[in-house]
Amino acid sequence: MGYYPIFAEMTGRPCIIIGGGSVAERKAEGLLRVKANVTVVSPSLTELLASLVKQGKIRHIAREYCKGDLAGFGLVFVATDDPGVNAAVYQEGRERGVWVNAADDPAHCDFILPSTLRRGDLVVAVATGGASPALSRAIREELEAYFTEDYGTLAEIVGEVRRELTGRSTSPDAEAWRRALNGDLRRLIQEGKQEEARAYLLKQLGAEI
Numbered sequence: 001m002g003y004y005p006i007f008a009e010m011t012g013r014p015c016i017i018i019g020g021g022s023v024a025e026r027k028a029e030g031l032l033r034v035k036a037n038v039t040v041v042s043p044s045l046t047e048l049l050a051s052l053v054k055q056g057k058i059r060h061i062a063r064e065y066c067k068g069d070l071a072g073f074g075l076v077f078v079a080t081d082d083p084g085v086n087a088a089v090y091q092e093g094r095e096r097g098v099w100v101n102a103a104d105d106p107a108h109c110d111f112i113l114p115s116t117l118r119r120g121d122l123v124v125a126v127a128t129g130g131a132s133p134a135l136s137r138a139i140r141e142e143l144e145a146y147f148t149e150d151y152g153t154l155a156e157i158v159g160e161v162r163r164e165l166t167g168r169s170t171s172p173d174a175e176a177w178r179r180a181l182n183g184d185l186r187r188l189i190q191e192g193k194q195e196e197a198r199a200y201l202l203k204q205l206g207a208e209i
Helices: 022-033 047-054 083-096 133-146 150-167 174-180 183-190 194-204
Strands: 014-018 037-041 059-061 075-078 099-102 115-119 122-126
Touching: 014 022, 022 037, 022 047, 022 075, 047 059, 075 083, 083 099, 115 133, 115 150, 122 133, 122 150, 150 183, 150 194, 174 194, 183 194
Parallel strands: 014 037, 014 075, 037 059, 075 099
Antiparallel strands: 115 122
């Protein structure tokens, strides 16, 4: 396997999930979180998936997968425990040039999903190349203790400052950012002093208010 880590823009991207159980539920929730356009193909759905259909958040095709279902979709997520379905969907994906992810079946995956930790706009992803999702999850859980909720605020402030500097046609180099993102900045955020943290960061980057 030769997996290359990327973050993909998913807003409005048409995605199809084959299966309607708990795994499909998790895939749908994750895709909706990043504003993807989700269709689920399955004879039955969990209560949550059925609720999402009623709310108009996802589309439901109430039957088993059939060849041709992948037409018009950008990404496919197979969430069944049927190896035959996995293989058939993967084959159609290859024929159509559509990327396929089959849960717990790396041999039928064009891409795998890392275990992710989210703190606002900050996303930390952990993967083992499909070898052990359990290990990825265990490492991600260890990281949760380090990357506290304060990191979401840090990411928000850094993004705001970067946009402001861009508006001023100012571009601090990587070393300047490294020095500025120090313990004093993080302490201000931990103390809930967001405006002071923002002013401090601008000052450290040589662009005081």
